[in-house]
Amino acid sequence: MDVKINDLSLTYGDFTAVEHLGLHISDGESLVLLGQSGCGKTSTMRCVAGLEDPSGGSIAIGGTTVFDAAAGLNVAPNKRNVGLVFQSYAVWPHMTVLENVSFPLRMKRRPKAEIRTRALETLELVGLAHLADKGASLLSGGQMQRVALARSLAMEPNVMLLDEPLSNLDARLREDLRVELRRLQLELGLTSIYVTHDQGEALALADRIAIMQHGRISQLSTPVETYRSPASASIAEFLGVANIFPVAAPRAGERRLRLAGHDVEIAADAVVPPGDDLSVCIRPEHVRVRTEPRDAGPNSWQGTVTVSVFQGSFIRCSVALDAGPTLEVQTQDASVVLRQHDRVHVEIDPAHVQVLPREAGPAAAAPGPGAAGEADRARPGDAAPRTSHDRPVAAAATREG
Ligand SMILES: Nc1ncnc2c1ncn2[C@@H]1O[C@H](COP(=O)(O)OP(=O)(O)OP(=O)(O)O)[C@@H](O)[C@H]1O
Ligand SMILES: [Mg+2]
Known part of the structure; x- marks a missing residue:
């Protein structure tokens, strides 16, 4: 079922944790809320x-309003049919795995045989059927954590809410x-909201990522x-x-x-946006480093390696430019x-130079592309990045001689 959050605000005393937040999650969509610690996820x-008892806004799940500040409506958690999985393993230790997963179904007074079948099916889904009779x-x-997940799934929730379920x-x-x-x-085809501050997790799990900063969503995109194309520096x-x-x-x-603060000019293919608080942003993997000079392009400088670290599949290093900052x-x-x-030459293709405002305004709350299975997670045309970031970056550096 879809989830519509409209102009939601939540305060703790005089501190505002969520501020006029709008978000529309489509049926079957996996939305990841990604942001720094304390941003309000x-x-x-x-x-x-x-x-919670928010101070403003409304929330609807599958077209049914479950919260509306203006109307004084706040439907109880157990009447919303949402599945919750949190960071701590909320599993009952005195029960077996099967009993844990059966518990919410028993609360719903489902027939005994159905409970057992459903619980076992769900355990099968998370790969734990063989441990059904083991003490939790x-x-x-x-x-x-799989048991906690199975227990939530067994209820066939309208929405799954997962708050850093893997961080422990x-x-x-x-x-x-x-x-x-x-x-x-x-x-x-679960509709889910997944909270994390781990970008790798967000990239892997999301149909769309909502970047949250200071209680607001500042970017909403695949x-x-x-x-x-991050929206801001x-x-x-x-x-x-x-x-x-x-x-x-x-x-x-x-x-x-x-x-x-430096006597360095950098060329960018991107059109520089208006504003006086702009930054140049370059990913480390887009900087080429060579020990021999080649025909110097527009962004080509000399520098000295200050530190170099071998990381297995890649090498990470810092290069202090003679005329400028450390890259x-x-x-x-x-x-x-x-x-x-080591003395080296570094080079950056102007196509890989992004020029971004320091901060982004709030993102629009548009719905996602629909069911997760149909969501095209890699739509390069969509983002219309002006830079050609899809160019292969391999062989970024060579050592000749
Ligand atoms: N019960 C509370 N009373 C007062 N302030 C609170 C309460 N719960 C959260 N806060 C504050 O609200 C802000 C947002 O908290 P929240 O737990 O939503 O952050 P988060 O994004 O989930 O962070 P983390 O990644 O660390 O879990 C924080 O500054 C936090 O200190
Ligand atoms: Mg949190």
Whole structure:
């Protein structure tokens, strides 16, 4: 069922945790709320679940209004049929796995045989049928979280609300469960709201990502759009774009920009937007580094490696430019050997230079593309990025001689 959040505000005393938030999640869509700690993700989720008393706005699930501040309506959590999975493993330790999953169905007074069949089917879905009779306290963290998930799924909820459900698990398990969650979401056509501050998780699980900052949604777009075209420098920074430099005296329409505090000009293919608080943003993987000069393009500088770290599938290093700031560089070329103090040439294709305002205004609350299965998660044309970020970045660096 779809979820419509309209002009929602939530205050704790005189602190505003959610501010005029609008969001329309389509039936079957997986929406990920992504944002820094304290930006209001859990608060928003709790409003949808019916666990808060918001100060303004309205919420409808499947066309039924469950909250309306103006009308004084706030439907109780257990009447909303939402499934909740939280970070802590909310599993009853004194029950078996099967009893845990059966519990909400028993509360709903379903026939005994149906409860057993449904609970076992759901355990099958999350890959735990073989542990049905095991005591829940004997499970690992990952298994417990699957039980919590199965228990919510067994209720056939209208909406699944997942608040950092994987954050207590170790990295490997988190990645496995992430893929499994996405499979379940697509297979069951679940409408879900998933909260995380992990961008990898967001990119993997979302049909659309809602970036949340200071109680508001500042960007709402597909994972590909979000990654390629952050709406502001502060979002780019949150998404791990390491090279962000304020522009000195920007002029709308100009394509050569001087970096504030440095005697460096940088060329951008993108049209520079209006505004006087602009930054140049460049992903580390878009900086080419060579030990030998080649025909110098527009953004080509000399510098010195200050640190270089081998990360297995890539090398990360910092290059202090002779005339300017330090650039973070990431290269996948395993043949490149870069050491501290090495003299290098760096180059940035103007197509990979984004010029963004410091902050973005609130995003529109438009509905998503529909059922998750149909949602085209990679629609390069959609984002209309002016830069050609889809160009392969491999072989970004070479070491000759
Ligand atoms: N019960 C409360 N009373 C007062 N302030 C609260 C309460 N719950 C949350 N807040 C404040 O509201 C803001 C948003 O909190 P929220 O839990 O929604 O953040 P979050 O985005 O989920 O963060 P995290 O990623 O750390 O879980 C925070 O500044 C928090 O301190
Ligand atoms: Mg939270």
